[in-house]
Amino acid sequence: MRRLFIFSVVGLVGFLCVMFMTHKAQAATYTVLNTNDSGVGSLRQAISDTNASVGVADTINFAIPGTGPHVITPASSLPGIHDTVTIDGSTQPSASCGVLVPTIATVSNTPHTLEITIDGTNSDGIFVFDGGSASDNANNSVIKGFNLINTTSYKGAIGVLPGFGGQANNLQFNCNYIGTDISGTTAQANTTGIYLYNTTGTVVSNNLISGNQNGISAYTNTTTIQNNLIGTTSTGMSLLGNSVGMNLGLGVSAHDNIVSGNTTGVQMTDSTVLQHNLIGLNLAGTAVIANSGDGVLNKGSSSVIIGGSTAGERNVISGNGGNGINVLAEDGGGDGCSSGAVSGTNITGNYIGTNISGSTAAGFGNGQNGIVAHAQTSFGCSATINNITIGGDAAGEPNTIAGNTLDGIRIYQAGPSSQTSVFGVVILPNSIFSNGQLGINLALDTANNGVADADLGPNVINSFLMSYLATNANYYINRPTINSTSVSGNQLTVNYNYQANEVEDNLPAISAVDIVGYRLDFYLNNDTQDGAYTGYAQGKTHLGSFVVDGSETNATHTFTSPIPLIGSQNITVTSTVLWKTIPDPGTNCQDDQWGNGPPYTTTCIFEN
Template sequence: MKRILILCCLFFWASSLHAEVFCVDDAVDGPANAADCDADCGDGLQNCSLRDAIFAANGNGDGEIDGIIFNIPGPGPHTLFFASGLPTLNTPVHIDGYTQPGSSRNTLETGGNAVLMVELDGSTAGPSTNGVSLTPGSSGSTIEGLVIHGFTTTNVRLDADDTRFLGNFIGTDVQGELPGASLGLPDGIFIKGANNVIGGPKPGDRNVISGNAFVGIAVVGENAWGNIIQGNHIGADVTGTQNVGNGYVGISLLFGSHDNLIGGIEPGAGNVIAFNEGSGVSVSDLGGGNAVLGNSIFSNFENESFADLGLGIDLNGDGITPNDLGDLDEGPNRLQNFPELSEAFVLENGQVLFQVSLNSEPNQEYRLEFFANEACDASGYGEGKIFLGSIDFVNTDAGGSAAGAMSFATTLTAQGGFFLTATATSLDGGDTSEFSPCVQVLQAAEQCGNDADDDGDGSVDCSDPDCAPQPSCQEGQQPPGEGGDEPGSTEDCQSLPCPSPTVGPQWVNGGACSLGGGILGEENPSPAPWISFGIFLVAAGLLGVRALGRRLGV
């Protein structure tokens, strides 16, 4: 009964969606024979290999989308080895590895539980070979549910347009946990076409593109535009937390590729780009309009000796690009200036307050994104591991400047010690900057006597335990006294029931005097109040998200 249900489902998949369907039921490669392939997965002949199916689809050549499905007998996963490179696809086709019995798509928002049963291993295919390769004639294809690794030039090559590439493991083993076989210096995915979609915001669309010997995803040339890369793990394992880094850059946009989107503004659109042996994202040459939004980018090229060559986002591939007044310089992504952060505090309730400023082109609108990191990158800039949020329609004035204060509710520790970073993306052109310098987030302290809950613990002034008298604060002890050691004296360290910043220094953190409280025993001002960028904060809602979505075509 189970076999009948599988065959019925395969027949429905075939008949309802595709012009012609070819069922792969043989894992053994050999000379291509298109005549061996048809849609009958139940004929028991086991005579249609993947090579046969590609030849059959190419031979059909009617311009409609053909289907290639799988029903290889026996328990999986099934590893397909090849005597030479696979034929290049020159007609639209939907290759669906999830039709192989036992396969299932990922259903987890975080992590991954996909089960892939069809593995294409190119380690026996010889030199200068591609794995799955699509020409412009195959535009409109969909490739999903495959594990691909071991080819010597590139594991996937897309010269086609409008291709969807969903739920695959590229460069890893079938579990998505370790690097797969690798010969030469292959890219994971090499894109020269337009409007291709790699992944997506749905959990089942997520690709794992890790363990490749060279670049994870290369987007190359002036014809490579409008591509969308979303929801993937690039350099990380299937969980998104372990190192299976690509051998060079995570995502490289070069030779004029432009107007591509990495990540996005909807839930699930951000990629995890981590552990790569070069920058997380590199934009080179004169390509512009490449937006990098809402991603988790961390732990790329962790080499302190060459820290500025492994940035989270690198414009021009040459390390840190300093800001310039008015943002007049030209280059990839127009060398968009990054924001500057300062005065960052975290309250007891997890709220983070900080100051932000941007100098860029005058009278323009920008989207600013903010990130938290356990540690600052060795370069002092970035990266951006935890996406905190964003604000749209930041308007620069006639001098190119905007400044104000931000606040985000987080689940991060109220003890401080983590680091904030930010990026800027022009709403007019879609150009994203490199990451800003890091600023450390400090724990806010109650400023006794100002009638405000400065540290966010719900208690104000006298009622806050931070303002309680300290019995250990005695005259003549630290700092040196100006009289006797009599209890209750206020000449050196204030021990009145409710200290006030105007009375004298307060004994804090068991050993240091600071005026009016402070951070970790140091003198610090109170956290900055919320102020406005003009219409900066007003437009932070759905209006800004929709406007950016229209600009980026999503």
Template sequence: MTIGATAVSARNIISGNELGISLGGLSTRFTIQGNYIGTDITGNVALANTFGGIVLGTNDATIGGNVISGNDLFGIQFGDPSLFGTTFRGNLIQGNFIGTKADGVSALGNRGYGIDLLDGASNSVGGTTAGAGNTIAFNTQAAVTGGETGNAILGNSIFSNGGLGIDLGGVIANDDCDGDRGSNNKQNFPVITSVLANSTTTSIQGTLNSTANTQFRIEFFANSACDPSGNGEGQTFLGFTNATTDASCNASFSFAVPNASVTGPMITATATDPNNNTSEFSACASLADLSATMQFSAASYTVGEGDKRVDVTITRSPNSNAAASVSFATSDLAGLQSCNTVNGVASSRCDYEARFATVRFAPGETSKTVSIFIIDDSYLEGPETFTVNLGNPLGATLGTPTIATVAITDNDLSNGPSLIAAPGVFVRAHYLDFINREPDQSGLDFWTKEITSCGSDQACVQLRRINLSAAFYLSIEFQQTGYLVERIYKTAFGEASGVSTSGSTHVLIVPFVRLNDFLLDTQQIGAGIIIGQTGWETALENNKRAFTLDFVQRPSFQTRFPTSI
């Protein structure tokens, strides 16, 4: 029996039900093909089946080429043996999008597991032939979980799930000679010992400890980021090699892949034994490109005080085939000096906006530009300088120079009144300070008029300036960037304490997040976001997701919340 087909005209929209499809009884050789299960007719909008997408209570079925997304509870779940009286075997789940829109890329996750094997045995999720792999992403729990033994999980694209990519019972530590039992016999995962890239090729080396004198299939994956657990997931399938353990249960392996195939700097692997027991994903290993370097395009940059910004360029050479990243930061040596101090040192409080960023190179990119906002004050200071720095390279090494000097040329002939009193300057300062971007013209005009409409009424001007500050604090852009960062830190780490000397020395409660970390994270979430522009909601959600995934992988978070609890 076949439900659906490869032709679009034969596609079924199986959505908005209590349960999408339930294959019950012991009938065999069902085919579910080419359907949208849990979405509308476009495959882009959730129309959830409230109890899940598919319950698989049969043997030897094929589930292929479907979009199984947007469902409550799960995408696919094997039938419970306590209800059906048997364990289900021989089923093929291949070529599906489970948790994505019909494009196979955009998020439309199931609100639970992608695939729950329960007590299923000897089934295949993915495969070794072209097109057999599934995309399993954005589900709120694990991508693939459960099962008895012999469940092969091969050649899939698994990423951005709320739980583990492959969950055989939590991240299970490898045991010597792999004698434990459970889901897929709790097959030990590989240990990647090095990932090195030259100008053309990425080489992966590692070891496996498992059953003695046995050949294993080792599959490799590239990821844009590591799972918060530190193991997995497996976003882009790179290929496989075979490794055979010796009498002491140990094997070593090596694998080479063209750099063009490596779409992310985090490499993971799985091991599958001859009985099709696939392991969980290995711990992540970072790609180190021995030939590529990242550096500033020049050792110095010059900008006029009235130019509003200076663009600093970071280059990558000679190899740009893999993803890479580097930290960028301005360095403020001025401290709390007054804005009219004349000593040649620029201040991030008065002369430029502090800038922090993780600069990410996609495969093929050779240069990136970071903009630093310049503040046009009214003081005769002469030329002033500050420095910018690179650090923490990932996917390449640091070249030269990694420190560059930015010189600001003064445009004042004498000291004048503070420009912050000028309505336009005051409004621009709020855009820079709160949401880290230049004002759009309509916004600048609106808020400037709010102040200038007071005329010479200084009480009105003062009130409007206060209201403007409050409006920026309450704006969607700041609430979903800077204030979100503060709330996440507070939720994770609580409050910190500091010593105040105002009035007398005393301890007071202060935010846990430090200023430079706050600026880095806020600028990361707010990058490219202008409320009201086409696609801003999606861009903001993507930025927030990327930040939170990075946040939970930081050592401070993992120390506070170890995966073993």
């Protein structure tokens, strides 16, 4: 009996183990068979079934009978997506995914052929990853092959906003038309096309996102937005704009997109990267599809990268109605005071106002400035810009800024210095030419209305002491004057004078002992007049730079020219004050943080 008892127990345990294993959930494929709001074969039922199938990667395919396209109009919001699933509208017969952006500046593309439209008129978003509980795990889900329209929720046609500890990471959203009809030619707007928050590793690619109020709003780490048409029709050749094409922050990288035809092309905040996009041009790069406002608005941000040193990182930002790039620090009102700040922005290697070859062409210039950086206050709070680098000394780092209606670069401070400050804006070598007014305009806003005065013209030569630099830079900082030049082969020798301004003794914010030196940059330009002022040319081809300690008279320097010295060439010179201490009360660098020589790109450098 004892042995039988033991045998029976062992057998029972084995039986229970077998029963447990046979009930383990297996990945399943659910097929949508009709356009009904609910019930067997409906999309709603399929999503509910995949949510109940916990811990496995299910698939939802489509096989709705009859000739498409087929329209599903949920009577209320679809269930949130709580578990890993691939929802693939491209499995519907006759549907296929094309390639919308094969490469940047390509002649043509292959639009998608979509057969499933989901109308979100009655929905609080359409496909929403809402993280209903801490046990939710929708990682690695895919949404593809849909035409998504008419939702008025901020959550978007596709929305990721997991709460309560739920997870929705490493998602893929591709092969969709969001905010247009199924042909990709007419707007059927969503309030937000795609909304991403609190997700990592997500990729948004090969979508048409047009006709919406907000195309993409993404505030999330390590998310990539690539190879999308944003603000055009499905061919990438005509306008079908969003109000804002992309609104990016908190670790988003956007590359190889066409962002054109919107009101604002791209709005950027903290820790974002924008590289190798066409902003304001068609897919082929052959014609303008203007964003009617700024191409790029960098507002209230830190650690932003726009462009890079290689052709594969260069943005072309041209043809827009406003500025090519607008770097704006602006305060906020409401309950209490909200300060605004922009710091740590690098703008390198871009074509701004030109065609895709970096040459000027009629209509490709931006309607205002190539780049503008300014701080303004509307509510009596504070706004600060600092540590902005434009261009660079290394190969590929200079921007080409040409053909813009107003200035190539405009920097100014709007409002009193007690509330706004602009410092640490470093203009390193760039190629600046054929802009309507000045190459570089350090402007004023004497009316304190957020708008720069009519430009003051080229800097006058004077003996004034420097007052607060961002306020009075244009008249109070001198440029060198050229006395004579001589040429031997490709060697160019320049004889010049330079009168270095000194600071006022009674300003606690800046001190003469903090001046490291003055960087002088020399440029060539083959036009006798380039811009609005007779006898002045903008800095097209950088000859070289060096640092002087102070004023110099009849000094000489010899450069090796990077271009043949044939015919008439004009020389343009800029002066940059190099500081060891940031000229701002209470904010100081460590001694000698400025470094040992050019390019002087730390926060302790002040551009004038």
